[in-house]
Amino acid sequence: ILNVEQSPQSLHVQEGDSTNFTCSFPSSNFYALHWYRWETAKSPEALFVMTLNGDEKKKGRISATLNTKEGYSYLYIKGSQPEDSATYLCASRVTSGTYKYIFGTGTRLKVLA
Amino acid sequence: NAGVMQNPRHLVRRRGQEARLRCSPMKGHSHVYWYRQLPEEGLKFMVYLQKENIIDESGMPKERFSAEFPKEGPSILRIQQVVRGDSAAYFCASSDLATVNYGYTFGSGTRLTVV
Numbered sequence: 703i704l705n706v707e708q709s710p711q712s713l714h715v716q717e718g719d720s721t722n723f724t725c726s727f728p729s730s731n732f733y734a735l736h737w738y739r740w741e742t743a744k745s746p747e748a749l750f751v752m753t754l755n756g757d758e759k760k761k762g763r764i765s766a767t768l769n770t771k772e773g774y775s776y777l778y779i780k781g782s783q784p785e786d787s788a789t790y791l792c793a794s795r796v797t798s799g800t801y802k803y804i805f806g807t808g809t810r811l812k813v814l815a
Numbered sequence: 816n817a818g819v820m821q822n823p824r825h826l827v828r829r830r831g832q833e834a835r836l837r838c839s840p841m842k843g844h845s846h847v848y849w850y851r852q853l854p855e856e857g858l859k860f861m862v863y864l865q866k867e868n869i870i871d872e873s874g875m876p877k878e879r880f881s882a883e884f885p886k887e888g889p890s891i892l893r894i895q896q897v898v899r900g901d902s903a904a905y906f907c908a909s910s911d912l913a914t915v916n917y918g919y920t921f922g923s924g925t926r927l928t929v930v
Contacts, residue, residue, distance in 0.1 A: 748918025
């Protein structure tokens, strides 16, 4: 059974603070990891797709790293803004031939102005 | 190029009725995935379909739930004899072989309420 865990569950930060959260996944048979951003009343939107150990991806103030040997990925937000408030989901896929991804429960971020 | 279209957005059913949820994938996408989000929980995988085939239904409850993705038309998630515990948001996502490693494209979800 593939378990993907995210921490913390929720997080409040002040505008301008930098923050990070964690996604843990089984390291055996790892294939790929996705990060999604999910705003209330909208649908999840893909942020990053990561496949290689040591991968670092960046989009504006948001970046992510991947460690497939130990089974974790970090998402960083630099200088948080109120518009960054959302739930951040990670999802992992194993090399079992199926294209399904298993999602973590998400980290709910609230940036206070 | 419209994204993934789900309808209806909201669906209210009485206990014992049937619920039909529709998902039209992005144009050119032949892989459809259904996920369920129960209150205060994350997205739980239900079923993965390609055109006319169920590839993985390991997350589907064994009874009352079925899914199809016919050659023509949208994918349908069908819940027979709904119970209160079926109340949830049901999300559909799609991909094709080229984009599956670039992330899913999600629909806006159908919020099912069983009264």
